[in-house]
Amino acid sequence: MLFSSALSLFFATAEAWTVQSRAAALQNEQPLTERWLSSVEKMRGVNLGSQFIVERWMAEDSWEDMGCSSYNDEWACVEGIGQTAADKAFKKHWASWTTESDIKQIVSLGLNTVRIPVGFWIREDLVYDDEYYPRGGLTYLDRIVGWCKQHGLYVIMDLHGAPGSQSPYEQFTGHSVNPGFYTAANYERAYKFLEWMTKRIHTHDNYTSVGMLQVLNEPVHVAAWKEEAADMIKTFYPAAYERIQDMENDLEIADADRLHIQFMGTSWGSGNPRTYLPSLNNTFFDAHRYLSFDKRITMSKAGYIKTACADDMGRNVVVGEWSLSVNSTLKNTDEFKIEGQKTWYTSYWAAQAQSFERSNGWIFWSWKCDGRDDWRWCYKSAVAAGVIPKDAGTADSLSPC
Numbered sequence: 001m002l003f004s005s006a007l008s009l010f011f012a013t014a015e016a017w018t019v020q021s022r023a024a025a026l027q028n029e030q031p032l033t034e035r036w037l038s039s040v041e042k043m044r045g046v047n048l049g050s051q052f053i054v055e056r057w058m059a060e061d062s063w064e065d066m067g068c069s070s071y072n073d074e075w076a077c078v079e080g081i082g083q084t085a086a087d088k089a090f091k092k093h094w095a096s097w098t099t100e101s102d103i104k105q106i107v108s109l110g111l112n113t114v115r116i117p118v119g120f121w122i123r124e125d126l127v128y129d130d131e132y133y134p135r136g137g138l139t140y141l142d143r144i145v146g147w148c149k150q151h152g153l154y155v156i157m158d159l160h161g162a163p164g165s166q167s168p169y170e171q172f173t174g175h176s177v178n179p180g181f182y183t184a185a186n187y188e189r190a191y192k193f194l195e196w197m198t199k200r201i202h203t204h205d206n207y208t209s210v211g212m213l214q215v216l217n218e219p220v221h222v223a224a225w226k227e228e229a230a231d232m233i234k235t236f237y238p239a240a241y242e243r244i245q246d247m248e249n250d251l252e253i254a255d256a257d258r259l260h261i262q263f264m265g266t267s268w269g270s271g272n273p274r275t276y277l278p279s280l281n282n283t284f285f286d287a288h289r290y291l292s293f294d295k296r297i298t299m300s301k302a303g304y305i306k307t308a309c310a311d312d313m314g315r316n317v318v319v320g321e322w323s324l325s326v327n328s329t330l331k332n333t334d335e336f337k338i339e340g341q342k343t344w345y346t347s348y349w350a351a352q353a354q355s356f357e358r359s360n361g362w363i364f365w366s367w368k369c370d371g372r373d374d375w376r377w378c379y380k381s382a383v384a385a386g387v388i389p390k391d392a393g394t395a396d397s398l399s400p401c
Protein backbone atom coordinates (compact mmCIF):
# COMPACT_ATOMS: atom_id res chain seq x y z
CA MET A 1 0.00 0.00 0.00
CA LEU A 2 1.40 3.34 -0.97
CA PHE A 3 2.27 5.80 1.68
CA SER A 4 0.99 8.73 -0.34
CA SER A 5 -2.48 7.28 -0.08
CA ALA A 6 -2.00 7.25 3.68
CA LEU A 7 -1.31 10.94 3.49
CA SER A 8 -4.39 11.66 1.44
CA LEU A 9 -6.24 9.91 4.16
CA PHE A 10 -4.66 12.18 6.76
CA PHE A 11 -5.81 15.12 4.73
CA ALA A 12 -9.34 13.86 4.83
CA THR A 13 -9.32 13.31 8.57
CA ALA A 14 -6.84 15.59 10.26
CA GLU A 15 -7.99 19.13 9.66
CA ALA A 16 -5.26 20.67 11.76
CA TRP A 17 -2.53 20.19 9.26
CA THR A 18 -4.49 19.82 6.04
CA VAL A 19 -4.30 23.33 4.72
CA GLN A 20 -0.74 24.01 5.66
CA SER A 21 0.67 20.73 4.34
CA ARG A 22 -1.18 20.78 1.10
CA ALA A 23 -0.22 24.38 0.39
CA ALA A 24 3.43 23.67 1.13
CA ALA A 25 3.38 20.53 -1.00
CA LEU A 26 1.84 22.32 -3.95
CA GLN A 27 4.30 25.15 -3.69
CA ASN A 28 7.33 22.91 -3.71
CA GLU A 29 5.94 19.94 -5.58
CA GLN A 30 7.84 17.62 -3.32
CA PRO A 31 6.68 14.22 -2.15
CA LEU A 32 4.24 14.66 0.69
CA THR A 33 6.04 12.08 2.80
CA GLU A 34 9.13 14.25 2.92
CA ARG A 35 7.11 17.37 3.60
CA TRP A 36 5.47 15.83 6.58
CA LEU A 37 8.69 14.83 8.20
CA SER A 38 10.92 17.75 7.41
CA SER A 39 9.39 21.13 7.80
CA VAL A 40 5.66 21.33 7.67
CA GLU A 41 4.48 20.02 10.98
CA LYS A 42 6.16 18.83 14.15
CA MET A 43 5.48 15.34 15.36
CA ARG A 44 3.60 15.46 18.63
CA GLY A 45 2.83 12.07 19.98
CA VAL A 46 2.70 9.41 22.61
CA ASN A 47 4.14 5.93 22.93
CA LEU A 48 1.70 3.06 23.23
CA GLY A 49 3.93 1.66 25.97
CA SER A 50 2.92 -1.61 27.65
CA GLN A 51 0.49 -2.41 24.85
CA PHE A 52 2.52 -5.21 23.22
CA ILE A 53 5.40 -5.42 25.68
CA VAL A 54 4.02 -5.07 29.17
CA GLU A 55 6.37 -3.38 31.62
CA ARG A 56 5.25 -4.21 35.07
CA TRP A 57 6.65 -1.00 36.64
CA MET A 58 4.08 1.06 34.74
CA ALA A 59 1.19 -1.42 34.51
CA GLU A 60 1.10 -3.13 37.89
CA ASP A 61 -2.70 -3.55 38.03
CA SER A 62 -2.90 -5.15 34.60
CA TRP A 63 0.07 -7.35 35.39
CA GLU A 64 -1.70 -8.64 38.45
CA ASP A 65 -4.97 -9.20 36.53
CA MET A 66 -3.01 -11.25 34.02
CA GLY A 67 -1.83 -13.56 36.79
CA CYS A 68 1.77 -12.41 36.34
CA SER A 69 2.43 -10.76 39.70
CA SER A 70 5.00 -13.38 40.78
CA TYR A 71 7.09 -12.59 37.70
CA ASN A 72 9.26 -9.72 36.55
CA ASP A 73 8.85 -9.78 32.77
CA GLU A 74 6.83 -11.34 29.94
CA TRP A 75 9.19 -14.28 29.45
CA ALA A 76 9.07 -15.18 33.16
CA CYS A 77 5.29 -14.91 33.24
CA VAL A 78 4.78 -17.09 30.14
CA GLU A 79 7.18 -19.70 31.50
CA GLY A 80 5.61 -19.47 34.97
CA ILE A 81 1.90 -19.66 34.19
CA GLY A 82 2.27 -21.74 31.02
CA GLN A 83 1.84 -20.88 27.34
CA THR A 84 -1.89 -21.52 27.10
CA ALA A 85 -2.86 -19.53 30.18
CA ALA A 86 -0.45 -16.76 29.17
CA ASP A 87 -1.83 -16.47 25.63
CA LYS A 88 -5.30 -16.09 27.06
CA ALA A 89 -4.25 -13.48 29.63
CA PHE A 90 -2.21 -11.46 27.14
CA LYS A 91 -5.03 -11.48 24.59
CA LYS A 92 -7.30 -9.90 27.13
CA HIS A 93 -4.66 -7.26 27.80
CA TRP A 94 -3.94 -6.57 24.09
CA ALA A 95 -7.68 -6.15 23.50
CA SER A 96 -8.20 -3.67 26.31
CA TRP A 97 -5.06 -1.61 27.07
CA THR A 98 -5.39 0.67 24.03
CA THR A 99 -8.97 1.02 22.76
CA GLU A 100 -10.41 2.90 19.83
CA SER A 101 -11.56 5.53 22.28
CA ASP A 102 -7.92 6.02 23.39
CA ILE A 103 -6.94 6.58 19.76
CA LYS A 104 -9.74 9.11 19.33
CA GLN A 105 -8.75 10.87 22.53
CA ILE A 106 -5.11 11.04 21.38
CA VAL A 107 -6.23 12.77 18.19
CA SER A 108 -8.55 15.11 20.10
CA LEU A 109 -5.61 16.30 22.21
CA GLY A 110 -3.83 17.71 19.18
CA LEU A 111 -1.43 14.78 18.90
CA ASN A 112 -0.59 13.47 15.42
CA THR A 113 1.77 10.53 16.02
CA VAL A 114 2.00 7.30 17.96
CA ARG A 115 5.04 5.11 18.37
CA ILE A 116 4.14 1.45 18.79
CA PRO A 117 6.72 -0.69 20.60
CA VAL A 118 6.55 -4.36 19.56
CA GLY A 119 8.60 -7.45 20.30
CA PHE A 120 10.10 -9.55 17.49
CA TRP A 121 7.92 -12.41 18.79
CA ILE A 122 4.84 -10.86 17.23
CA ARG A 123 6.19 -12.74 14.17
CA GLU A 124 5.77 -16.10 15.80
CA ASP A 125 7.79 -18.28 13.42
CA LEU A 126 10.97 -16.50 14.59
CA VAL A 127 10.60 -17.75 18.15
CA TYR A 128 12.66 -20.81 19.15
CA ASP A 129 11.05 -23.76 20.92
CA ASP A 130 12.88 -23.01 24.15
CA GLU A 131 11.85 -19.34 24.29
CA TYR A 132 8.84 -17.99 26.19
CA TYR A 133 6.80 -15.24 24.62
CA PRO A 134 3.03 -14.76 24.39
CA ARG A 135 1.30 -15.68 21.11
CA GLY A 136 -1.48 -14.01 19.20
CA GLY A 137 -0.57 -10.31 19.35
CA LEU A 138 -0.58 -9.64 15.61
CA THR A 139 -4.37 -9.48 15.28
CA TYR A 140 -4.42 -6.68 17.84
CA LEU A 141 -1.61 -4.80 16.09
CA ASP A 142 -3.58 -5.00 12.84
CA ARG A 143 -6.54 -3.54 14.66
CA ILE A 144 -4.70 -0.70 16.38
CA VAL A 145 -2.94 0.51 13.22
CA GLY A 146 -6.35 0.31 11.54
CA TRP A 147 -7.73 2.75 14.11
CA CYS A 148 -4.69 5.00 13.65
CA LYS A 149 -5.35 5.07 9.93
CA GLN A 150 -9.05 5.69 10.41
CA HIS A 151 -8.53 8.59 12.82
CA GLY A 152 -5.50 10.10 11.11
CA LEU A 153 -2.48 9.26 13.28
CA TYR A 154 1.01 8.81 11.87
CA VAL A 155 2.63 5.61 13.17
CA ILE A 156 6.22 4.74 13.99
CA MET A 157 6.59 0.96 14.23
CA ASP A 158 9.37 0.22 16.70
CA LEU A 159 11.28 -3.05 17.18
CA HIS A 160 11.42 -2.59 20.91
CA GLY A 161 12.24 -6.11 22.07
CA ALA A 162 14.89 -7.83 19.94
CA PRO A 163 15.83 -11.52 19.71
CA GLY A 164 18.04 -12.44 22.65
CA SER A 165 17.37 -9.04 24.35
CA GLN A 166 19.35 -5.96 23.36
CA SER A 167 19.71 -4.20 26.68
CA PRO A 168 20.73 -5.53 30.12
CA TYR A 169 18.02 -6.36 32.64
CA GLU A 170 15.19 -4.37 31.16
CA GLN A 171 11.50 -5.33 31.23
CA PHE A 172 11.04 -3.54 27.90
CA THR A 173 13.00 -6.26 26.09
CA GLY A 174 10.43 -8.84 27.22
CA HIS A 175 13.24 -10.88 28.78
CA SER A 176 15.25 -9.16 31.45
CA VAL A 177 18.69 -10.78 31.14
CA ASN A 178 22.23 -10.04 30.05
CA PRO A 179 21.93 -9.10 26.36
CA GLY A 180 22.23 -11.96 23.88
CA PHE A 181 21.20 -9.99 20.79
CA TYR A 182 24.68 -9.28 19.42
CA THR A 183 25.22 -12.48 17.42
CA ALA A 184 24.85 -13.27 13.72
CA ALA A 185 21.90 -15.58 14.40
CA ASN A 186 19.95 -12.99 16.37
CA TYR A 187 20.78 -10.22 13.90
CA GLU A 188 19.37 -12.49 11.21
CA ARG A 189 16.15 -12.99 13.14
CA ALA A 190 15.85 -9.20 13.50
CA TYR A 191 16.40 -8.70 9.72
CA LYS A 192 13.70 -11.25 9.04
CA PHE A 193 11.37 -9.41 11.38
CA LEU A 194 12.10 -6.09 9.63
CA GLU A 195 11.61 -7.54 6.12
CA TRP A 196 8.34 -9.10 7.16
CA MET A 197 7.11 -5.91 8.84
CA THR A 198 8.13 -3.85 5.78
CA LYS A 199 6.09 -6.14 3.59
CA ARG A 200 3.13 -6.07 5.94
CA ILE A 201 3.18 -2.27 6.04
CA HIS A 202 3.18 -2.01 2.25
CA THR A 203 0.66 -4.74 1.53
CA HIS A 204 -1.86 -4.77 4.39
CA ASP A 205 -4.56 -2.17 4.00
CA ASN A 206 -4.64 -1.26 7.70
CA TYR A 207 -1.00 -0.14 7.73
CA THR A 208 -1.16 2.80 5.35
CA SER A 209 -0.45 5.39 8.02
CA VAL A 210 2.71 3.64 9.22
CA GLY A 211 5.46 5.91 7.90
CA MET A 212 8.52 4.89 9.87
CA LEU A 213 10.14 1.67 10.95
CA GLN A 214 12.61 1.79 13.84
CA VAL A 215 15.15 -1.01 13.51
CA LEU A 216 16.03 -1.29 17.20
CA ASN A 217 15.10 0.44 20.43
CA GLU A 218 17.74 1.32 23.04
CA PRO A 219 20.68 -1.00 22.37
CA VAL A 220 23.64 -1.26 24.75
CA HIS A 221 25.42 2.05 25.32
CA VAL A 222 27.73 1.76 28.30
CA ALA A 223 31.43 0.95 28.50
CA ALA A 224 30.90 -2.69 29.52
CA TRP A 225 29.20 -3.35 26.15
CA LYS A 226 31.40 -1.23 23.94
CA GLU A 227 32.36 -3.99 21.50
CA GLU A 228 28.77 -5.11 21.04
CA ALA A 229 27.66 -1.53 20.39
CA ALA A 230 30.45 -1.08 17.83
CA ASP A 231 29.52 -4.32 16.08
CA MET A 232 25.89 -3.29 15.93
CA ILE A 233 26.78 0.05 14.33
CA LYS A 234 29.08 -1.66 11.82
CA THR A 235 27.12 -4.81 11.05
CA PHE A 236 23.51 -4.67 12.14
CA TYR A 237 22.57 -1.12 11.16
CA PRO A 238 23.72 -1.16 7.51
CA ALA A 239 22.37 -4.66 6.92
CA ALA A 240 19.01 -3.77 8.49
CA TYR A 241 18.82 -0.73 6.20
CA GLU A 242 19.63 -2.83 3.14
CA ARG A 243 17.22 -5.62 3.96
CA ILE A 244 14.36 -3.11 4.32
CA GLN A 245 15.33 -1.35 1.09
CA ASP A 246 15.69 -4.68 -0.75
CA MET A 247 12.20 -5.65 0.32
CA GLU A 248 10.89 -2.32 -0.94
CA ASN A 249 12.75 -2.86 -4.23
CA ASP A 250 11.14 -6.29 -4.57
CA LEU A 251 7.75 -4.73 -3.94
CA GLU A 252 8.56 -1.92 -6.43
CA ILE A 253 7.73 0.80 -3.94
CA ALA A 254 8.10 4.28 -5.44
CA ASP A 255 10.67 6.59 -3.81
CA ALA A 256 8.08 8.89 -2.28
CA ASP A 257 6.25 6.00 -0.67
CA ARG A 258 9.22 4.36 1.01
CA LEU A 259 9.41 3.99 4.73
CA HIS A 260 11.62 6.15 6.84
CA ILE A 261 14.11 3.87 8.54
CA GLN A 262 14.92 4.94 12.06
CA PHE A 263 17.96 4.35 14.25
CA MET A 264 18.80 5.51 17.76
CA GLY A 265 20.73 8.75 17.24
CA THR A 266 24.26 9.58 18.35
CA SER A 267 22.98 11.06 21.63
CA TRP A 268 21.97 7.58 22.76
CA GLY A 269 25.65 6.74 23.18
CA SER A 270 26.13 3.55 21.15
CA GLY A 271 28.13 5.39 18.48
CA ASN A 272 27.22 7.32 15.36
CA PRO A 273 24.55 5.34 13.51
CA ARG A 274 25.42 7.05 10.21
CA THR A 275 29.00 5.74 10.11
CA TYR A 276 28.41 2.62 8.00
CA LEU A 277 24.99 3.21 6.46
CA PRO A 278 25.21 2.80 2.67
CA SER A 279 23.03 5.88 2.17
CA LEU A 280 21.24 8.39 4.35
CA ASN A 281 18.20 8.30 2.06
CA ASN A 282 15.04 7.87 4.09
CA THR A 283 16.87 7.69 7.41
CA PHE A 284 15.68 9.23 10.63
CA PHE A 285 17.04 9.28 14.17
CA ASP A 286 15.61 8.84 17.64
CA ALA A 287 16.72 10.68 20.79
CA HIS A 288 15.52 9.53 24.20
CA ARG A 289 15.81 12.42 26.58
CA TYR A 290 14.95 11.71 30.20
CA LEU A 291 16.11 14.63 32.30
CA SER A 292 15.57 12.44 35.38
CA PHE A 293 18.56 10.32 34.34
CA ASP A 294 20.89 13.21 33.52
CA LYS A 295 23.53 13.46 36.21
CA ARG A 296 24.73 16.89 35.05
CA ILE A 297 21.55 18.74 35.96
CA THR A 298 21.45 21.08 38.95
CA MET A 299 18.75 19.39 40.95
CA SER A 300 16.35 22.25 41.56
CA LYS A 301 13.26 23.42 39.71
CA ALA A 302 15.29 26.17 38.09
CA GLY A 303 17.98 23.65 37.13
CA TYR A 304 15.52 21.37 35.34
CA ILE A 305 13.89 24.26 33.49
CA LYS A 306 17.24 25.71 32.48
CA THR A 307 18.37 22.38 31.04
CA ALA A 308 15.04 21.76 29.32
CA CYS A 309 15.11 25.19 27.69
CA ALA A 310 18.64 24.71 26.38
CA ASP A 311 18.06 21.27 24.82
CA ASP A 312 18.54 20.84 21.09
CA MET A 313 18.65 17.21 19.98
CA GLY A 314 19.36 17.93 16.29
CA ARG A 315 17.69 17.62 12.89
CA ASN A 316 16.05 14.58 11.35
CA VAL A 317 15.57 13.63 14.95
CA VAL A 318 12.42 13.01 16.90
CA VAL A 319 12.62 12.77 20.68
CA GLY A 320 10.96 9.37 20.76
CA GLU A 321 10.87 9.07 24.56
CA TRP A 322 10.72 11.61 27.38
CA SER A 323 8.62 12.22 30.47
CA LEU A 324 7.95 14.62 33.31
CA SER A 325 10.06 12.62 35.74
CA VAL A 326 12.82 14.00 37.94
CA ASN A 327 15.66 12.26 39.79
CA SER A 328 14.22 9.50 41.99
CA THR A 329 15.79 10.99 45.10
CA LEU A 330 13.77 14.17 44.51
CA LYS A 331 10.44 12.98 43.24
CA ASN A 332 8.69 12.82 46.61
CA THR A 333 10.30 15.88 48.20
CA ASP A 334 8.24 18.96 48.98
CA GLU A 335 9.77 20.76 46.03
CA PHE A 336 8.90 18.06 43.46
CA LYS A 337 6.08 15.83 44.74
CA ILE A 338 3.10 15.90 42.41
CA GLU A 339 0.65 17.22 45.01
CA GLY A 340 0.51 20.98 44.74
CA GLN A 341 3.06 21.23 41.92
CA LYS A 342 0.84 21.13 38.85
CA THR A 343 1.78 24.60 37.65
CA TRP A 344 5.45 23.80 37.74
CA TYR A 345 4.99 20.50 35.94
CA THR A 346 3.03 22.29 33.20
CA SER A 347 6.04 24.56 32.70
CA TYR A 348 8.34 21.56 32.72
CA TRP A 349 6.19 19.89 30.05
CA ALA A 350 6.12 23.04 27.92
CA ALA A 351 9.84 23.78 28.19
CA GLN A 352 10.71 20.27 27.02
CA ALA A 353 8.11 20.08 24.25
CA GLN A 354 9.15 23.49 22.93
CA SER A 355 12.82 22.51 22.80
CA PHE A 356 12.09 19.16 21.18
CA GLU A 357 10.18 21.04 18.49
CA ARG A 358 13.54 22.55 17.45
CA SER A 359 14.09 19.00 16.29
CA ASN A 360 11.29 17.22 14.42
CA GLY A 361 9.07 16.82 17.43
CA TRP A 362 8.42 14.54 20.36
CA ILE A 363 6.72 11.37 21.55
CA PHE A 364 5.98 11.16 25.27
CA TRP A 365 6.60 8.01 27.32
CA SER A 366 3.91 6.91 27.76
CA TRP A 367 0.22 7.30 26.90
CA LYS A 368 -1.16 5.28 29.75
CA CYS A 369 -0.13 3.64 33.03
CA ASP A 370 -1.92 1.85 35.81
CA GLY A 371 -1.08 0.73 39.31
CA ARG A 372 0.70 3.98 40.09
CA ASP A 373 -0.67 7.38 40.77
CA ASP A 374 2.15 9.30 39.11
CA TRP A 375 1.21 11.21 35.99
CA ARG A 376 4.81 12.16 35.36
CA TRP A 377 4.98 9.05 33.14
CA CYS A 378 1.40 8.93 31.87
CA TYR A 379 0.13 11.50 29.36
CA LYS A 380 -3.50 10.51 29.67
CA SER A 381 -3.55 11.00 33.47
CA ALA A 382 -1.47 14.17 33.22
CA VAL A 383 -4.12 15.64 30.92
CA ALA A 384 -6.87 14.49 33.30
CA ALA A 385 -5.00 16.13 36.19
CA GLY A 386 -4.80 19.41 34.26
CA VAL A 387 -1.00 19.30 34.00
CA ILE A 388 -0.57 18.68 30.27
CA PRO A 389 -2.85 20.96 28.22
CA LYS A 390 -5.69 19.65 26.07
CA ASP A 391 -3.98 21.06 22.98
CA ALA A 392 -0.52 19.58 22.43
CA GLY A 393 0.34 22.45 20.11
CA THR A 394 0.54 25.03 22.89
CA ALA A 395 4.05 24.44 24.25
CA ASP A 396 5.36 27.73 22.85
CA SER A 397 2.76 29.82 24.62
CA LEU A 398 3.10 27.96 27.96
CA SER A 399 6.86 27.68 28.00
CA PRO A 400 8.86 29.55 30.64
CA CYS A 401 11.93 29.65 28.36
Ligand SMILES: *[C@@H]1O[C@H](CO)[C@@H](O)[C@H](O)[C@H]1NC(C)=O
Pocket residue numbers: 139142143144145146147150206
Ligand atom coordinates in the same frame (compact mmCIF):
# COMPACT_ATOMS: atom_id res chain seq x y z
C1 LIG B 1 -8.31 -3.19 10.37
O1 LIG B 1 -8.60 -2.25 11.38
C2 LIG B 1 -9.97 -2.21 11.76
C3 LIG B 1 -10.11 -1.06 12.73
O2 LIG B 1 -10.01 0.14 12.03
C4 LIG B 1 -10.37 -3.53 12.35
O3 LIG B 1 -11.72 -3.49 12.71
C5 LIG B 1 -10.11 -4.63 11.35
O4 LIG B 1 -10.34 -5.86 11.94
C6 LIG B 1 -8.67 -4.58 10.83
N1 LIG B 1 -8.55 -5.47 9.69
C7 LIG B 1 -7.79 -6.55 9.68
C8 LIG B 1 -7.79 -7.33 8.43
O5 LIG B 1 -7.13 -6.87 10.64
Ligand SMILES: *[C@@H]1O[C@H](CO)[C@@H](O)[C@H](O)[C@H]1NC(C)=O
Pocket residue numbers: 255278279281
Ligand atom coordinates in the same frame (compact mmCIF):
# COMPACT_ATOMS: atom_id res chain seq x y z
C1 LIG C 1 19.11 8.50 -2.82
O1 LIG C 1 18.09 9.33 -3.33
C2 LIG C 1 18.45 10.01 -4.52
C3 LIG C 1 17.34 10.99 -4.84
O2 LIG C 1 16.10 10.35 -4.89
C4 LIG C 1 18.68 8.99 -5.63
O3 LIG C 1 19.03 9.63 -6.81
C5 LIG C 1 19.79 8.06 -5.20
O4 LIG C 1 19.92 7.02 -6.13
C6 LIG C 1 19.48 7.45 -3.84
N1 LIG C 1 20.66 6.74 -3.41
C7 LIG C 1 20.64 5.50 -3.01
C8 LIG C 1 21.94 4.92 -2.61
O5 LIG C 1 19.60 4.85 -2.91
Ligand SMILES: *[C@@H]1O[C@H](CO)[C@@H](O)[C@H](O)[C@H]1NC(C)=O
Pocket residue numbers: 292293294295296327328329
Ligand atom coordinates in the same frame (compact mmCIF):
# COMPACT_ATOMS: atom_id res chain seq x y z
C1 LIG D 1 20.07 11.40 41.49
O1 LIG D 1 20.47 12.09 42.63
C2 LIG D 1 21.39 11.39 43.47
C3 LIG D 1 21.57 12.20 44.74
O2 LIG D 1 22.09 13.48 44.48
C4 LIG D 1 22.66 11.18 42.69
O3 LIG D 1 23.60 10.44 43.47
C5 LIG D 1 22.35 10.39 41.44
O4 LIG D 1 23.50 10.26 40.63
C6 LIG D 1 21.25 11.05 40.63
N1 LIG D 1 20.88 10.11 39.60
C7 LIG D 1 20.85 10.44 38.34
C8 LIG D 1 20.49 9.35 37.40
O5 LIG D 1 21.10 11.56 37.95
